[in-house]
Amino acid sequence: MNQSIFNWRLNLIKVFKVYILTTIVLFVMVFALFVSPVFAQGSSGSTAISLAQINLQSCYKAVKQAEAAGANVDSLMVNLNDAAGLLTKAQLAYASGDYISANSYASQSQSTLAEVTSQAQTLRANALSAKTENSIITLLSVIGSVSILFSGIVAFVVLDRKGRRT
């Protein structure tokens, strides 16, 4: 009697084992098929947004440096704000759980910024070159001004002395 109960329990455990294993395998498959792509999209969306943010910040710094060098950065502001707008859309899409759109907008933002840094660097180089020319003009104007003033004073003194002699 005891032996038969033992065998019955053993069979039950074996059957349950199969069920448990099947359940685990099914769970893993469902996770792999449906859940993990969602996490993956979320993760890639988050990475794309972070990269777009860093890119926007470095472009902004390049534009600011160009501006500090005296360049007119109006043309760059349009692209910079287009990229910022796309980043905003990406952030809002991500916050609302739309990871595919978030990823797409963040990538578009990065593409928009691609040329801004190089354009800013070109403008900065041109502005610095213009500044150097300006410095030379300033130096020449100082020299010219001092020369004219000195000549005027010398002429005044000479004429004054001549006048006293006569």
Next chain:
Amino acid sequence: MGLQQYKTLILVIAVVAALFVASPAIEQIVIFPQTDSLTELSIMGPYHNATYPYNIVSNQKTTLYLDVKNHVGSTALYLIDVKFRNQTQSAPDSFNHTSSDQPALGQISFCVANNGTIELPIDISFQYNVEANNETLSMQNIIVNGAPLSTDTTIAWNPDNQGFYGNLFFELYIFNDTTNTFQYNERFVSLWLKMNT
């Protein structure tokens, strides 16, 4: 006599000519009047004026305009946090210059040129429902520019003002390129809204 009678005139002409020739150099050392370094933040209603929405119905879309004016002396990168709170949750403090502890529902990034202005249109609607006891309102989503942003804010019935009141506010942050972080710019705009059932 000859040129001697013109000696003073010659000196005056020399001084004037020297000043004229030196003008590019003088331009460099002239100090222009300095203005305060600040950013203006203002909010406008749907008609671009101070007529703000007050009575809100669930799913009803309204447009707000945020105006930002940059007077910091150079191009600036900004971030606006969109936040929502009930009457008891943390609010930004004008006196202590602190931002609210509430998490941002969404963020808006933009750049403004020196002495430039930007206007940001914000399409906003609220999705909420009132609990069966009519004493609590559950805010489910706040839709900002088409993106449904979830919030778990609940609003208790205000017996004094006879309604459910929620506070929508926008905090301004400015990018500090030394620390590479956005810092609270001590500016916010806020609207109290009555959520009608």
